[in-house]
Amino acid sequence: MxxxxxxxxxxxxxxxxxxxxxxxxxxxxxxxxxxxxxxxxxxxxxxxxxxxxxxxxxxxxxxxxxxxxxxxxxxxxxxxxxxxxxxxVGAVGSLLVGSVGTALASIAPRILRQVRARFPDLHLEVSQHDTAAQMVAIADRRLDAGLVREAAPTASVAVEQLVSEPLLAVLPSDHPLAGSATVDPRDLDGVPIVLWPRPTGAAFFDIITTYCREHGFSPRIVAEGADIETQLSLVAAGIGVSLQPSYYANLRPPGVEFRPLAGPSPSVSLQVAWRRRDRSPAVAHFVDAARACATRH
Structure with missing residues (x-):
């Protein structure tokens, strides 16, 4: 027939x-x-x-x-x-997006809202992963795009900077340095420090350790946390102090204070990542929304 x-x-x-x-x-x-x-x-x-x-x-x-x-x-x-x-045109289907906690606490909600407003029938699935895991997952097609932190581009994954924020000192509220307007990085020499594990984001870890060495000491890392909530809880418990991007200041739990570092301090970049050869219109929409939100940051 x-x-x-x-x-x-x-x-x-x-x-x-x-x-x-x-x-x-x-x-x-x-x-x-x-x-x-x-x-x-x-x-x-x-x-x-x-x-x-x-x-x-x-x-x-x-x-x-x-x-x-x-x-x-x-x-x-x-x-x-x-x-x-x-x-x-990328208006329907599914888009698998990864994000570091830093982005979820800052720019990610605005990006997702913009994508949703323009393409309400596009199914967005968002999950939290560290930068290293996202870069592998994007290359392996388990994620379509990601919001990463201080990642280096690879042969298969493109990375573009969105926003950059300075490092801040994160202190227990009863710490002697918490009463200062700024924290001299040299005052952190010998102080217990809480940090991210290096495998979750080598570039970010190296920024912090290099910054400490530039001020004459190696950080005394006493505890690590796989996510920012864990690290802030360790700081609040008095286990140590930390150095974190200013994105996290709006997550400040009770018992934690954020203070600027005296003098020049390194900045930490949030980036959008996607497969170089991906021609998906939905991925292009996400990247465009990320760029647009970054310009209004």
């Missing part, structure tokens, strides 16, 4: 008029041409659709069956075309 959608639309017009001349006028075609299209459809279906022997044109049983089925067929065809069009 080879039935075209155009033929179904012609059939529905004739079925609504039950008059070939009026149907031809509605469709702006000649009556012979219209009759030929109906005969072609009947041959394709193997059954007559109209009884032309009576004074008035009537639907045959086969015609009545097609009258019931044709609108659903046309609706599903139009719906499929619309879904294909939306998928081609």
């Amino acid at each position: 080879d039935v075209e959608l155009r033929q179904l639309r012609v059939f529905l017009t004739v079925a609504s008029e039950l008059h070939f001349s009026r149907a031809a006028a509605r469709l702006h075609v000649s009556q012979p041409a219209l009759s030929q299209q109906i005969r072609t459809l009947e041959r394709a279906l193997g059954a007559p659709l109209f009884d032309r022997s009576a004074r008035a044109t009537e639907l045959t049983p086969a015609g009545r069956a097609l009258l019931e089925a044709a609108p659903r067929v046309l609706y599903e065809a139009e719906r499929a075309q619309d879904r294909v069009t939306q998928a081609a």
